[in-house]
Amino acid sequence: MMPPRTIVALDLSAPIGSAAWLERGEIVAEVEWSQPPRDNRAAFDHLRALLFSDGRHPDRVDLWAVGRGPGSYSGLRIALAAIRMFAAPLARPTVGVDSGLAIADELLMRLPVDAAVVAGDARRGLAWYGRVRRTDAGDAELCGTWSLCPIGELDSKVPPAGCGASAEWSRLALAAGLSAVDGRWWPEDLVPRARHLARRAEMLGRDGGPLPPANPIYLQPPVAGVADARSGAPEA
Amino acid sequence: MALMLGIETSCDETAAAVVETGGRIRSNVIYSQIVHHAPYGGVVPEVAARLHAERLPDLIEEALRRAAVEWGDLAGVAVTSGPGLATSLLVGVAAGKALALRLGRPLWSVHHLMGHLESVFHDPAATVEDRVARGVVLLVSGGHTCMVRVGGGSEPQLIGTTLDDAAGEALDKAARILGLGYPGGPAMEAAAREGNPTAMEFPRGGMEEGDLPPGSGLRPDLCFSFSGLKTSLLYRHREAVRCGRVLRVADWAASYQEAVVDALALRVRRAVEEVRPAFLGLGGGVARNERLRGRIAEEAARAGCRCLVAPPELCTDNGAMIAAAALAGRGTIADPPEALEIRPNWPLRG
Numbered sequence: 097m098m099p100p101r102t103i104v105a106l107d108l109s110a111p112i113g114s115a116a117w118l119e120r121g122e123i124v125a126e127v128e129w130s131q132p133p134r135d136n137r138a139a140f141d142h143l144r145a146l147l148f149s150d151g152r153h154p155d156r157v158d159l160w161a162v163g164r165g166p167g168s169y170s171g172l173r174i175a176l177a178a179i180r181m182f183a184a185p186l187a188r189p190t191v192g193v194d195s196g197l198a199i200a201d202e203l204l205m206r207l208p209v210d211a212a213v214v215a216g217d218a219r220r221g222l223a224w225y226g227r228v229r230r231t232d233a234g235d236a237e238l239c240g241t242w243s244l245c246p247i248g249e250l251d252s253k254v255p256p257a258g259c260g261a262s263a264e265w266s267r268l269a270l271a272a273g274l275s276a277v278d279g280r281w282w283p284e285d286l287v288p289r290a291r292h293l294a295r296r297a298e299m300l301g302r303d304g305g306p307l308p309p310a311n312p313i314y315l316q317p318p319v320a321g322v323a324d325a326r327s328g329a330p331e332a
Numbered sequence: 333m334a335l336m337l338g339i340e341t342s343c344d345e346t347a348a349a350v351v352e353t354g355g356r357i358r359s360n361v362i363y364s365q366i367v368h369h370a371p372y373g374g375v376v377p378e379v380a381a382r383l384h385a386e387r388l389p390d391l392i393e394e395a396l397r398r399a400a401v402e403w404g405d406l407a408g409v410a411v412t413s414g415p416g417l418a419t420s421l422l423v424g425v426a427a428g429k430a431l432a433l434r435l436g437r438p439l440w441s442v443h444h445l446m447g448h449l450e451s452v453f454h455d456p457a458a459t460v461e462d463r464v465a466r467g468v469v470l471l472v473s474g475g476h477t478c479m480v481r482v483g484g485g486s487e488p489q490l491i492g493t494t495l496d497d498a499a500g501e502a503l504d505k506a507a508r509i510l511g512l513g514y515p516g517g518p519a520m521e522a523a524a525r526e527g528n529p530t531a532m533e534f535p536r537g538g539m540e541e542g543d544l545p546p547g548s549g550l551r552p553d554l555c556f557s558f559s560g561l562k563t564s565l566l567y568r569h570r571e572a573v574r575c576g577r578v579l580r581v582a583d584w585a586a587s588y589q590e591a592v593v594d595a596l597a598l599r600v601r602r603a604v605e606e607v608r609p610a611f612l613g614l615g616g617g618v619a620r621n622e623r624l625r626g627r628i629a630e631e632a633a634r635a636g637c638r639c640l641v642a643p644p645e646l647c648t649d650n651g652a653m654i655a656a657a658a659l660a661g662r663g664t665i666a667d668p669p670e671a672l673e674i675r676p677n678w679p680l681r682g
Contacts, residue, residue, distance in 0.1 A: 140670030173385040180389035181430035318378035
């Protein structure tokens with residue numbers, strides 16, 4: 097496959113949705129919006145604007161990237177269905193990129209730390225989290241896997257001299273009893289910006305290897321208390 | 333000739349189809365999730381939603397391949413926007429919106445039961461005249477049980493509904509009590525073939541005025557209730573086991589199925605006497621039940637009207653009925669497509 101020149105990325109894993117159009121290495125258009133749970137009107141309104149304005153058209157897209165979480169399961173599924181359908185008519189490839197790494201990219205742009213934790217409320221008294229480190233290139237790399245922990249233990253996952261970040265900080269802080277006063281947590285919501293997904297997708301496409309599938313990351317089994325042998329969800 | 337893509341994800345079947353104007357089905361692809369829900373004894377919404385997201389895009393492509401049509405050949409996209417499981421509907425509606433946007437084609441919103449209603453007109457015996465004739469249609473599935481009056485130049489009108497369980501749900505629950513597995517409907521029917529339907533007497537679920545929601549406008553004698561029937565089976569079966577009585581599962585299944593079918597047929601008879609239709613229709617997943625098909629045919633013959641039954645392949649949830657419903661005008665165009673919202677509790681009008 098030729099390295100992709102035009103990439104569209106979409107993330108619906110968090111309360112703020114994001115989509116971006118990357119062309120020849122530059123982000124030429126980007127939209128963000130607030131989305132109530134299960135209401136995707138705004139997402140499609142913004143996608144129409146992104147895909148059909150200023151000479152842009154879906155036929156020009158070489159690669160479609162989607163945020164695969166962790167995050168809102170409904171959001172992940174809507175984004176996946178949409179991206180697969182946008183790509184289908186010209187049989188263009190799709191790729192899944194971890195939304196959590198987009199949050200980490202955003203944090204590392206703002207803060208000179210080398211290690212961090214990205215986290216979110218996983219409901220049922222649990223939090224999801226992933227430890228990341230800064231690579232030589234300056235972007236974030238996941239250390240291990242995305243995992244679950246009791247929400248009360250989340251604060252202990254932040255590395256020494258590191259920082260924690262979330263796309264829904266205020267909600268998580270309340271649920272987990274976290275404080276940003278000592279600088280251990282970034283004190284506002286960090287959006288998993290689609291521009292980071294697009295850049296990561298570009299790198300994956302440039303490698304020429306098989307692209308990671310556009311599958312959502314499900315950390316919880318589909319039925320509370322019952323392991324899901326089928327989904328292949330990462331270990332908690 | 334226009335080609336419509338139909339998408340259906342309201343419950344535990346992931347489905348897509350391509351249908352021509354006039355109703356010819358070019359492809360009808362269904363992925364049944366039953367094997368994934370069976371360990372839980374019923375449909376698990378989160379399992380269903382995950383499977384819809386995983387399977388639907390490939391299924392849509394397969395529907396186009398089997399229909400031998402290109403994306404640009406589609407004149408529109410039709411999708412079930414309700415009623416159904418919210419998280420499942422979201423997947424189908426998102427796919428429909430994205431395709432409509434991508435292709436620049438209209439997006440049709442279709443009520444799930446209008447799809448089942450449309451499938452009745454795919455009975456090989458159906459004629460063009462039937463589409464405008466006055467009819468009574470019984471729609472029975474695992475999630476719905478209702479009677480609809482159609483024709484006469486007006487919109488389909490709900491004239492009877494269940495106030496608790498759907499008929500298919502009642503059969504599923506009975507199968508679980510009797511240890512027949514999931515899905516219960518086919519298992520009950522298979523067991524019932526070897527049993528005596530008069531071995532036991534079960535209630536037929538009579539309704540009274542006060543049982544209906546205020547302002548429903550429905551007649552209680554045309555409405556259904558299956559929760560008492562299920563409870564009756566549960567307690568009688570439990571008592572029989574406790575007393576060590578010899579149980580013949582086939583007799584339990586036959587007697588219970590007879591009560592379900594009888595309760596449905598009794599309301600249908602009343603509706604037919606009231607409406608005096610030109611035809612009596614039957615659709616939905618439970619319409620595959622041979623005993624029910626036979627009883628509805630008997631009721632039609634008794635009333636001297638035609639009987640139209642959905643073909644077996646269109647009884648379970650499928651995309652063809654959704655596309656065909658849109659082509660037949662049983663839906664509305666979402667304009668713009670992105671404005672379409674799911675309606676998990678979308679009622680039929682009485």
